[in-house]
Amino acid sequence: MNPALTSSPQWHALEAHYNDIRGIHLREMFAKNPRRGQELAVEGVGLYLDYSKNRIDGDTLGLLLNLAKSVDLPARVEAMFNGEKINLTEGRAVLHTALRAPRDASVLVDGQNVIPDVHAVLDKMAAFCERVRSGTWLGHTGKPIRNVVNIGIGGSDLGPVMAYEALRHFSQRDLTMRFVSNVDATDFVEATVDLDPTETLFIIASKTFTTIETMTNAQTARDWFLARVDGEESAIAKHFVALSTNAEKVAAFGIDTQNMFEFWDWVGGRYSMESAIGLSTMLAVGPDVFRRMLAGFHEMDQHFRTTPLEKNLPVIMGLLAVWYSNFFRAETTAVLPYDQYLKRFPAYLQQLTMESNGKYITTAGTEVDYDTGMIYWGEPGTNGQHSFYQLIHQGTRLIPCDFIAFGKSLNPIGAHQDILVANVLAQSEALAFGKTAEEVKSEGTAKWLVPHREFQGNRPSNTLFAEQMSPEVLGKLVALYEHSVYVQSVIWNIDAFDQWGVELGKVLAKKIIPELDASHSSDLNHDSSTNELIRRYRAMQ
Ligand code: F6P
Numbered sequence: 001m002n003p004a005l006t007s008s009p010q011w012h013a014l015e016a017h018y019n020d021i022r023g024i025h026l027r028e029m030f031a032k033n034p035r036r037g038q039e040l041a042v043e044g045v046g047l048y049l050d051y052s053k054n055r056i057d058g059d060t061l062g063l064l065l066n067l068a069k070s071v072d073l074p075a076r077v078e079a080m081f082n083g084e085k086i087n088l089t090e091g092r093a094v095l096h097t098a099l100r101a102p103r104d105a106s107v108l109v110d111g112q113n114v115i116p117d118v119h120a121v122l123d124k125m126a127a128f129c130e131r132v133r134s135g136t137w138l139g140h141t142g143k144p145i146r147n148v149v150n151i152g153i154g155g156s157d158l159g160p161v162m163a164y165e166a167l168r169h170f171s172q173r174d175l176t177m178r179f180v181s182n183v184d185a186t187d188f189v190e191a192t193v194d195l196d197p198t199e200t201l202f203i204i205a206s207k208t209f210t211t212i213e214t215m216t217n218a219q220t221a222r223d224w225f226l227a228r229v230d231g232e233e234s235a236i237a238k239h240f241v242a243l244s245t246n247a248e249k250v251a252a253f254g255i256d257t258q259n260m261f262e263f264w265d266w267v268g269g270r271y272s273m274e275s276a277i278g279l280s281t282m283l284a285v286g287p288d289v290f291r292r293m294l295a296g297f298h299e300m301d302q303h304f305r306t307t308p309l310e311k312n313l314p315v316i317m318g319l320l321a322v323w324y325s326n327f328f329r330a331e332t333t334a335v336l337p338y339d340q341y342l343k344r345f346p347a348y349l350q351q352l353t354m355e356s357n358g359k360y361i362t363t364a365g366t367e368v369d370y371d372t373g374m375i376y377w378g379e380p381g382t383n384g385q386h387s388f389y390q391l392i393h394q395g396t397r398l399i400p401c402d403f404i405a406f407g408k409s410l411n412p413i414g415a416h417q418d419i420l421v422a423n424v425l426a427q428s429e430a431l432a433f434g435k436t437a438e439e440v441k442s443e444g445t446a447k448w449l450v451p452h453r454e455f456q457g458n459r460p461s462n463t464l465f466a467e468q469m470s471p472e473v474l475g476k477l478v479a480l481y482e483h484s485v486y487v488q489s490v491i492w493n494i495d496a497f498d499q500w501g502v503e504l505g506k507v508l509a510k511k512i513i514p515e516l517d518a519s520h521s522s523d524l525n526h527d528s529s530t531n532e533l534i535r536r537y538r539a540m541q
Pocket of ligand 1: 153154155156205206207208209210211214269270355499502
């Protein structure tokens with residue numbers, strides 16, 4: 001148990017406040033203050049956050065900020081930016097912010113400025129990308145590269161996939177981008193079935209270069225390639241590059257370390273999309289667009305670091321997540337982008353949020369007595385409306401929503417954007433205000449049907465509004481959620497940067513792999529369920 005947080009006066013004040021506010025409807029709150037929609041909103045670095053449709057009043061944010069101050073949030077933020085080893089359980093600094101710092105910045109890790117290394121890798125990536133994109137990097141038969149296959153998983157896949165989709169508008173259309181992550185061979189086969197190996201570049205993306213899914217897919221890619229180039233090993237150098245922190249393992253795999261793009265142990269996997277792990281992104285959109293994305297990240301970093309807490313977007317969003325998680329006991333948050341380019345953003349956020357804050361042990365090694373990381377999920381806007389929004393509107397659970405919307409489309413055609421934006425505005429309005437039984441009745445609805453057609457409302461949401469999707473905005477959005485996650489972890493006193501929870505499954509899988517072979521002679525010594533499933537698998541072979 002970690003009594004400090006929940007027995008603090010700041011926590012108690014929030015509990016009391018929650019009891020005061022829980023019965024108040026957003027309808028009343030808006031009626032009471034006609035300027036609420038303008039007042040409970042904040043704009044920073046071109047992102048407008050309307051948080052007025054949350055179950056808060058004029059005191060709530062102040063009370064949440066008191067809690068943040070009681071755990072020294074500003075000092076914890078500085079500790080991250082300054083390279084302190086805030087990833088306690090792994091003894092590492094956490095410096096994804098250094099990946100997007102300008103060339104003349106200085107960030108010290110163990111007394112050494114890491115910024116020159118960061119930019120040296122970015123420059124090397126840029127030079128490589130220029131060659132591939134311009135067709136001057138030739139495959140071993142002299143043909144330019146037309147296909148890029150990124151092989152990676154978790155942070156070595158989700159960020160690149162999401163960014164490729166998000167920036168597709170800016171991409172070079174004659175380069176085919178594919179992503180292989182699942183160890184299910186189907187993923188590899190379907191991604192490569194129509195590719196000409198002599199025009200294909202494989203990117204093996206793995207921070208550790210030991211992840212079994214990625215190493216298995218990488219080996220299959222190597223075999224696939226060699227089988228199609230008459231076993232010509234020397235051709236590998238023109239068709240395989242690696243993104244990793246582990247030069248030794250890269251060399252052992254057979255990739256020349258000249259063809260390796262490096263990053264460092266102070267970059268967490270789920271915080272790595274703007275490091276060398278972003279090579280596929282840079283190949284797709286080019287170095288200039290990639291740097292624009294980095295500039296957007298950096299702008300949000302600066303905003304987070306320097307803006308007073310009450311005007312600070314990641315702080316406000318992080319504290320609202322704590323408010324819903326710990327006081328309203330909400331279990332999930334839906335992230336609902338109304339822009340097709342952000343279709344993989346919710347999937348990307350799942351790793352960022354849940355691998356970071358899915359912890360029940362505090363940094364002091366004690367068990368929490370409060371809930372931590374919420375479940376994040378979502379789909380692009382209007383698709384979700386015809387799928388799961390029913391439950392958000394009329395289900396029994398409270399699901400805070402983050403709507404993300406843009407004023408202008410990158411593909412303006414007819415009335416599409418007006419219809420899209422009308423929908424996002426309508427959804428947050430409907431969730432907040434609902435429709436009373438009286439309103440339903442006044443429409444002449446049969447009495448028995450009224451309860452079915454009534455909407456309670458009082459369902460909270462944030463709306464993030466920006467002018468148009470762009471590389472800069474993508475960087476800002478990702479950094480916004482990264483920092484919001486950190487704010488939550490500081491309040492909860494957990495290490496947002498380790499991921500021990502994924503280890504046990506990995507270890508057990510390693511043990512089971514040889515046991516699946518029917519000729520394996522030793523006795524199975526798992527539980528009776530696992531033993532039986534193994535036997536059945538064997539029988540199917
Ligand atoms: O799932 C655990 C994890 O370590 C993630 O944190 C990471 O993003 C992923 O595996 C892939 O790791 P790597 O890049 O080392 O292959």
